[in-house]
Amino acid sequence: MAATLNTQRQSFIDDGYPTLKTRIDRLDRLIDLLRVNKQRFSDALRADYRARSHFDSVVFDVLVPIESLKYLRKNTASWMKKESRGAKFPLNLLGADAHVFYQPLGVVGIVSPWNFPVQLTFSPLGNAISAGNRAMIKPSELTPETSALMAELIHNTFATEEIAVVNGGPDVASAFCGQAFDHLVFTGAPSVAKHVMRAAAENLVPLTLELGGKCPVIIGEGADLKAAVERTFTFKTMNAGQICLAPDYTYVKASQLEEFIQFARQFVESNFGTLNDNPDYGSVINARHRGRITSYIQEAHDRGYRVEALADDIGLAQPESHNKLAPTLVINPDSDAKIMCDEIFGPAMAVKTYDNIDSVCTEINAGERPLALYYFGSSKAEIQQIKLNTTSGGMVVNDIAAHVLQDTMPLGGVGHSGMGSYHGFDGFRQLSHAKAYYKQGLVSLTPYFKAPHTAKMLKLLEKVMG
Template sequence: MSLAESNTREVDASAISASIRNILDRQKAAHIKDGPASAERRIDWLDRAIALIVDNQKEIAEALASDFGHRSHEQTLLTDVMGSIGPLKHAKKHLRQWMKPEKRKVQFPLNLLGAKARVEFQPLGVIGIISPWNFPINLTWTPLAGVFAAGNRAMIKPSEFTPATSELMARMIRSAYDETEVAVITGGPAVGEAFSKQPFDHLLFTGATSIAYHVMRAAAENLVPLTLELGGKSPVIISKSAKMDDAAAKIMTGKTLNAGQICLAPDYVFVPEGRVDEFVDEASKSIKKMFPTLKDNPDYTSIINQRHFDRINGYVEDAKAKGAKIVEINPANEDFTQQQAHKIAPTLIVNPTDDMKVMQDEIFGPVLPIKTYKDVSEVIGYVNDHARPLGLYYFGDDAGEERQVLDRTTSGGVTVNDVIMHVSMEDLPFGGVGPSGMGAYHGHDGFKTFSHAKAIYVQAKAKMVAEMFRAPYGAKTRKVLASQIKK
């Protein structure tokens, strides 16, 4: 790259940053001018968000199908339309209760003299949202539920991997909100980099752990607090007490939803020794029931683009070359070498080893490694030897073993006797731990994440309170101190 090209790029980056900063400054100014948003205004923001999703549901399904090459319209209605409306309605229903100050206890003896303490939840101001490509509507509108409920404004940077959906979101938002309320900034990596460096009052990033390092580094320039929703390799543990047909069907349902392009998708399965063939058989039956055909089946979603298609197929080829047994579940024996989209048949990798790429990277596709174990302690040890995942799934009817797994592993969240479902519970916090993320949102936890919990203490009016610890100190002070400094 020449010096002239370098200077041009620096000018472009500066212009991008200035444009984003201009919107941010106007949102902050409007937030301060208008003061804390009333419950009525917050509900109005939420109502507009709900109306946008309902009124544009057909356009949303079509845009996502276009961006993916093929994406099931019904799946989009389930995950991105219905899945967004639920959190918005939940926030609308509860925000008045959430907004109420919380009374807190005052220590002795001030509590006896009339002192009071409370926590008030104050809007932070402007929240930055960087949303991903796999569920671009849901992972934009669900955070907005908490953002609006807490009385904030928002700036959104959607993924460049879903350009049709990102442009649709921008048009939708412009039609319903003033730019000082909500703004959508579209663009590629340069825009994303500039967006990450803005002095937001809070920044939510949903995406890959590899990108999170850059986002966190950029946010640190302005000490912007972060919520990071990442991913990782979410394990499934099938107990010896589990019903294999039920477990396999639920696991494969989760693994094929959005073709496995889910941060919470089951990433590998531990099956009791001697029951691998049973799992493979039941998994195959469940796929055949859901998808008798795959290639032209409107219910089966394709991989987002050529790069990810090649990456996932590369995992399978690498595992095959290193000796793993590959089971492609292809009920109609279709030829996937010639296709318009980037579909990959559900594929099981039996007995993978840790040197295989499929056991090192988050898969984000319809490929599922299967490992075996003799005792559940082996599984717990394996999970604890690896990065803490976003989700963990346990199938079984052994309460003692279930308690052991819950107590001795650490993950962002857990679903018992199913996969992924904990994310759909609005009254549960959703978030990761360690490499799978930091912070949480959804429901009341989202309201708190996007609020400042302001501590307020009101001193008692009794004259003795003011004099209690004021010099000169004497016998009375020493008596009070002695009464408190003891075992």
């Protein structure tokens, strides 16, 4: 691992500043790798999950990163240009040049998760390559078939000094995060991120953390309730809700609660029917994670909360063979319930009724800051209030996670949901060093600052600068 890092760093130094041609060539190879191997990636993901939608695997783990890579390929040339910052007057009139250019960092480490293992590897990887870096990747051990396939394909497509994959379990991941990278990107759980930060701190490695969190949905004034439910549960059932941007809990007016539940049940029935044998409904990644989610639901039962399973064939007690679990609602749990304290990362959801938007903002602000917040409605006053008075990585109005498909916008959290961002120019900039460049013109100010200092000179500077 350390030898690979040293090889990449020395190659980065020996080759000098990476040209546009080099960067585009590497991006093209990444695009071709994904295009040619769509079916292999889908097969590997199904083997890892035991039940995963082919559609979801191809669209979200292959086609979405291809789109992002194409956007990077189109825009890298313009991002490589210097940004003029303008020297101060009167130096700007005397030939001074002040600009910033984005310089590659060197070797970027990428720790990718298991929920969308291909997309969440290739998205930051594309940014690293666009910015002119080398990259080392540690995929998740929870998706061994997909991780092995990525290692094989990248090994066959790139030299080790360009991109390398390191596979292994938690011990390997820990050692990986302790390497002296020039930047480390981690996508995963906040609890794990704390260990990643400690390991990176040993070498003062800067970090980008994309961590998820409890993303709320607010059904506000003027909302089309049926459309809101359909869009919310499209993402809550996709990959069995194992998405960092998936809705975790929903606020709905008390007068709309029963209709909300009815629409949710109708959505599951009309789009899936039965779930256990349905190839479009995926499984939870493993028995441990299924048990974690079912423990939230069981606690809700034990505490007397209303629990609504949206399908009957794979509930808590029904046997199944693929770690599937029916979408399940817990109505009005208290703030100390497990389902309200932990990120669910699965097909369960809390639903809370409310009277006014002020109380909703207060509750959201009392918790950790989420990766995203979703509002459905047409009230400009509510939208503005939520936009200005709550803090989240992103905010989407009248849809779920739509901002993740916009390569022009950053994807990143704030506080407990992460730091830094990737996607598009924001990712290019995150994985670059903004180097300040200044060339003095005809006149230098240095003579005004040299000793011996005089009262006359100080008075002049106070007049000019103060």
